[in-house]
Amino acid sequence: xxxxxSFTLKQLSRRPAxxxxxxxxxxxxxxxxxxxxxxxxxxKSGLDSLETRLGADIMVVPYEVRTKTNLNNLIxxxxxxxxxxxxxxxxxxxxGSIAGIGQISEQxxxxxxxxxxxxxxxxxxxxxxxxDFTIKPWINVSYKKELQDxxxxxxxxxxxxPGDTLVFYGVECTVAARMDKxxxxxxxxxxxxxxxxxxxxxxxxxxxxxxxxxxxxxxTHASCVLINVAEGYTVEEVLNDxxxxxxxxxxxxxxxxxxxxxEGLSNVSGIISALVVVVWILSLIIMVISFTMxxxxxxxEFAVIRVIGASEKMLTxxxxxxxxxxxxxxxxxxxxxxxxxxxxxxxxxxxxxxxxFLLPSVPGLAILFVAAIIASTIAGSLAASYAxxxxxxxxxxxxxREDN
Amino acid sequence: MAQSTKETATPNIIYGIVLLLSGICLAAGxxxxxxxxxxxxxxxxxxxxxxxxxxxxxxxLMTAGALCTIFLRTREVMLAVSVITAxxxxxxxxxxxxxxxxxxxxTMSCLAKMKPFTTVMGIVILLVSIAGFIxxxxxxxx
Numbered sequence: 383x384x385x386x387x388s389f390t391l392k393q394l395s396r397r398p399a400x401x402x403x404x405x406x407x408x409x410x411x412x413x414x415x416x417x418x419x420x421x422x423x424x425x426k427s428g429l430d431s432l433e434t435r436l437g438a439d440i441m442v443v444p445y446e447v448r449t450k451t452n453l454n455n456l457i458x459x460x461x462x463x464x465x466x467x468x469x470x471x472x473x474x475x476x477x478g479s480i481a482g483i484g485q486i487s488e489q490x491x492x493x494x495x496x497x498x499x500x501x502x503x504x505x506x507x508x509x510x511x512x513x514d515f516t517i518k519p520w521i522n523v524s525y526k527k528e529l530q531d532x533x534x535x536x537x538x539x540x541x542x543x544p545g546d547t548l549v550f551y552g553v554e555c556t557v558a559a560r561m562d563k564x565x566x567x568x569x570x571x572x573x574x575x576x577x578x579x580x581x582x583x584x585x586x587x588x589x590x591x592x593x594x595x596x597x598x599x600x601x602t603h604a605s606c607v608l609i610n611v612a613e614g615y616t617v618e619e620v621l622n623d624x625x626x627x628x629x630x631x632x633x634x635x636x637x638x639x640x641x642x643x644x645e646g647l648s649n650v651s652g653i654i655s656a657l658v659v660v661v662w663i664l665s666l667i668i669m670v671i672s673f674t675m676x677x678x679x680x681x682x683e684f685a686v687i688r689v690i691g692a693s694e695k696m697l698t699x700x701x702x703x704x705x706x707x708x709x710x711x712x713x714x715x716x717x718x719x720x721x722x723x724x725x726x727x728x729x730x731x732x733x734x735x736x737x738x739f740l741l742p743s744v745p746g747l748a749i750l751f752v753a754a755i756i757a758s759t760i761a762g763s764l765a766a767s768y769a770x771x772x773x774x775x776x777x778x779x780x781x782x783r784e785d786n
Numbered sequence: 787m788a789q790s791t792k793e794t795a796t797p798n799i800i801y802g803i804v805l806l807l808s809g810i811c812l813a814a815g816x817x818x819x820x821x822x823x824x825x826x827x828x829x830x831x832x833x834x835x836x837x838x839x840x841x842x843x844x845x846x847l848m849t850a851g852a853l854c855t856i857f858l859r860t861r862e863v864m865l866a867v868s869v870i871t872a873x874x875x876x877x878x879x880x881x882x883x884x885x886x887x888x889x890x891x892x893t894m895s896c897l898a899k900m901k902p903f904t905t906v907m908g909i910v911i912l913l914v915s916i917a918g919f920i921x922x923x924x925x926x927x928x
Contacts, residue, residue: 504890504891538892539891540890540892541888541889541891541892541897542890569892570891570892570893722905722906722909723902726902727899729893729902730899732893733893733898
């Protein structure tokens with residue numbers, strides 16, 4: 383057995399170019415399966431996270447949102463247009479005119495200029511801790527206490543940690559907690575109370591930086607009202623009622639927005655899966671041809687090995703061993719590269735696909751990594767099985783007489 | 787000496803070409819494709835912009851080292867360039883984020899594009915430099 387192993391390694395090192403090419407093909411196999419699976423599962427996890435975190439049946443937003451922005455962006459990027467509706471129009475939602483409203487909570491979106499570094503604005507979301515049912519449950523995972531004045535909770539994509547201080551319009555805000563990764567716009571948002579936002583607006587106005595708010599404040603305006611339907615009513619009933627009776631706003635069913643995102647996700651996943659299949663088919667065809675050519679080239683060598691006493695089984699094992707070594711040597715770096723590239727570029731993937739993207743947990747990543755290595759090693763070894771089977775059936779005498 | 791040069795000429799050229807492509811890829815990629823965040827509204831630049839400039843300079847230095855390997859073709863040059871390139875690769879890994887802090891949000895260009903690109907390139911270049919260093923060293927010992 384050790385003799386076969388050393389023979390295999392010697393054979394592989396004798397032809398470095400051919401061995402390198404085969405290793406690169408095996409690497410491509412595991413890279414494509416690892417990268418493709420990670421992207422597809424990341425997109426699915428992102429959608430699940432979006433569904434879980436949304437937490438409201440109906441979103442009521444200012445009517446201008448419908449005309450000025452794509453509604454899908456509302457759910458993927460947040461209310462980044464910064465639209466506001468006067469609270470007087472929302473009275474009907476609270477005075478019992480609309481039947482079937484179970485839970486109701488308002489949010490106020492506020493954009494900051496740069497904070498600390500670079501030009502992008504941060505999205506501040508002010509919520510009412512008394513009524514909130516969508517953000518608070520998630521904040522409570524990392525921060526159990528009530529948010530005090532000038533305390534903020536940051537999304538996972540913001541490089542700030544509990545105890546850090548961020549300055550918005552001259553107001554120092556302390557980071558109370560950092561939320562878990564969601565793969566959605568919630569990761570780039572900052573959550574705080576209405577009182578803190580009022581303070582920021584006051585300071586922004588005193589510095590004549592109030593362009594984003596258009597002289598609004600959480601006490602007079604709202605950016606979004608989130609509603610959960612009471613038992614005994616359907617979402618459609620309440621939605622239609624709001625759209626008919628409440629002026630200046632539009633009610634949107636959260637599920638319909640998610641189904642649009644799911645459709646986009648299914649298209650992207652389909653394309654990625656098809657690409658992975660194409661790469662696998664092509665790589666396997668090339669590997670089968672390479673192994674067949676390699677065996678044909680070495681027919682005499684195998685005939686001599688048979689003559690000196692190697693059995694058919696031993697010959698097959700020798701070829702399979704070579705294929706296994708090459709496939710394993712390529713699969714490990716290929717899977718590692720796929721993991722590295724997708725993990726590092728996850729932000730860019732999310733941005734370019736405009737879909738929620740959330741990488742699996744560490745155990746999930748480890749399982750995928752091992753599975754990718756096993757799958758491509760088995761596939762690479764199987765590619766050599768036909769050639770191995772053929773060479774085991776050669777007639778040594780016939781092969782050795784061929785040139786004479 | 788002539789024998790020694792002849793023996794190492796081909797590996798030196800291949801190694802030099804790989805390094806040259808890596809250096810160009812690092813410099814051009816960081817400058818034009820996987821760049822840091824743009825100019826602020828007030829016309830100033832963030833710290834990440836300076837991290838980008840340093841990485842581009844490292845890429846250009848790497849290119850110069852690769853040209854030395856291609857044209858001088860001696861074992862000593864290959865060894866020296868390998869060591870310098872390994873150091874440059876480590877700097878490429880450390881400068882964005884550790885030595886020079888980047889931006890606040892993971893979705894910003896410097897964190898979403900430049901940092902992942904320089905990390906992948908840093909690892910690849912480090913492996914290439916090791917791949918060049920070990921054979922050159924073992925040949926000398928022989």
